[in-house]
Amino acid sequence: MNNENHLPTLEGPVCPVPLQHADQVVMGHGSGGKMTMELIRDIFMPRFKCDPLAAGNDFAAVGLPNLATLKGQLSISTDAHSVAPLIFPGGDIGKLAVCGTVNDVCMSGALPLYLTASFILEEGLSMTVLENIVQSMRAAAEEAGVQIIAGDTKVVERGKADGVFITTTGIGWIPDGRRIGGAEAQPGDKVLVSGYLGDHGIAVLAARGELGFETAVQSDVAPLNHMIHTLLTAAPHTHVMRDPTRGGLATTLNEIAHQSQVGIVLQETSIPIRPAVQAACEMLGFDPLYVANEGKLIAIVPPDEAKDALESMQRSKYGEKAAIIGEVTSTPIKRVLLHTTMGSNRILDVMAGEMLPRIC
């Protein structure tokens, strides 16, 4: 069919060719139509490529490896991530989104298998920034040895999100007989932490540039599954593992003390804190024991496995500065006490609300 000859010659108005919007996210990228497909094709697929994703379905069909021989449980965790700035010294929201969920899945002693990722993009987000974030998700997933098998993207109007929010869900396999959880701590157990505390919180705070201080401290964001694997080989009867993220060490240990109905006594002098973090906290009026971490592990292990546990942590990439910082006690129940450098004891409570810089 060729009707061209019958059409009037258009010399006046013409339909403008739509802009391509290759440099920033616009509402159309969330339409579900052609632009969404392009976004997936150009940004996500090249980096997350795997068979379940490439199948292009609304679901990812995955087989559990050797399902017939697998016994045990699934470990499933989901986490929403928002951070300002999106990119900070030592990482970005993408790395955070992968590591955060991988770590949560692994705190059960699970082997992490798959992740899904859901993105809420703010209109106007730079496409280069998005690419970098997705790229670092890929790098973190590779390091952790997990596949990102399903995802979703929505776009919201400018001002309705902070650049990008990423929600990740992870699935892992807990081998049969493994019993690790917040309620398992026993009096006499040793409390270990895998390294310097407070790095992530201070790095992000400094990167915001609002408090007028600069620091060389980098976020500790890292996937911990390999260290956990080594730890569980060295200390197979580990009772509790947890990553002290928001609220820091103090808040996390309080949760465990409540769940396990025990007390926890820490030795202040044994807790590893980087001098630069200590200095920043002194200035701001923060306590590093309440500052967030994204690549630290707290492990509570029976006393006879503590030495092996410590050595295994210290051998691993993210555990060089690991230390035994205290022990589990039968009293005072549901409390965390800090034996101070002065020789006195004080309570280490949960954080009340947002951490606020002090006045003077």
Added chain:
Amino acid sequence: MRYVDEFRDAELAKGLLSQIHKTVTRNWVVMEICGGQTHAIMRYGLDELLPPQAELVHGPGCPVCVTSLELIDKALEIASRPNVIFTSFGDMLRVPGSKKDLFSVRASGGDVRVVYSPLDAVKIAQDNPEKEVVFFAIGFETTAPPNVMSVLQAKALGLTNYSVLVSHVRVPPAMNAILSSPHNRVQGFLAAGHVNTVMGYWEYPEIAQKYKVPIVVTGFEPIDLLRGLLMVLQQLENKQYDVQNAYSRVVSYEGNKAAQEMINRVFEPVDRQWRGIGSIPQSGWGLRETFKEFNAETRFEVAHIQTRESEICIAGQILRGLKKPYDCPAFGTQCTPRNPLGATMVSSEGACAAYYQYARYRGEE
């Protein structure tokens, strides 16, 4: 960490504690003025290590705690207005007014921002000429220099959209008020070293002589506090009532004269309401007539707001050294950092918050 570790040295602390134990022969009540000192004492558990005869009571030196409820209600009213950017030190956001706090104003759409320095608030005013920018200028002598600096800078820049809600308080009138109270128990003071960094301690000998109380300028680290306390106790045992300086690495007798002159240029002494204590004559600073255009209270016409305080809260008695947080029926039950009835439970420097955070379990034993 240098300049800090040496003042947290456990061996030095043991030595000082043993001297304190040897010095004390009878009961003494010593007040540490500053909330920062209270927190250091509780954080390091120093009070547990002292002889029982040496009782520390906690002074009014927490700017958040003593800011009157009325002024907080005024702040909340101003912050709720549509064209206002309300700026404040972070601590103030959680302090309850009679119905809400600045956090809830922000959640309801008010533009409330935490600044770390009042000069940041001036910058916000420069960047937002179409908005009214208000800074909540609270604090003791310590925060006065940066706060007046912001006014001077706004004036120099010709800013007409910057103002300050002033709630400044001064230490010496509060010491006078405590010592002249018929219920007073305080026999000696650890003066607040940060205040003295600005003001020196030339105002203190008159107080020491008039009321026969030793006053020792004291820092904030465990060693500083123990040294200051030892000096006060030695004076008390020797019936000596002098002003001494245990914080000479940063404090001089005259203080920071340039800062004092700057404060005097912008501020003048005024009567001030203290939360839980009441009005103390000439105990605060307010803007001088020549800077009245920067006064947020008149600019936003909030002078009519008048409020009363919670009847349960005994913060006033705590701030005067008459009671301890444990003595309050609401402590740790109705009143917690998450649901504070009074300001002493709010601030990271408040006495009730310090007890709750570091030593709550002791009351249960």
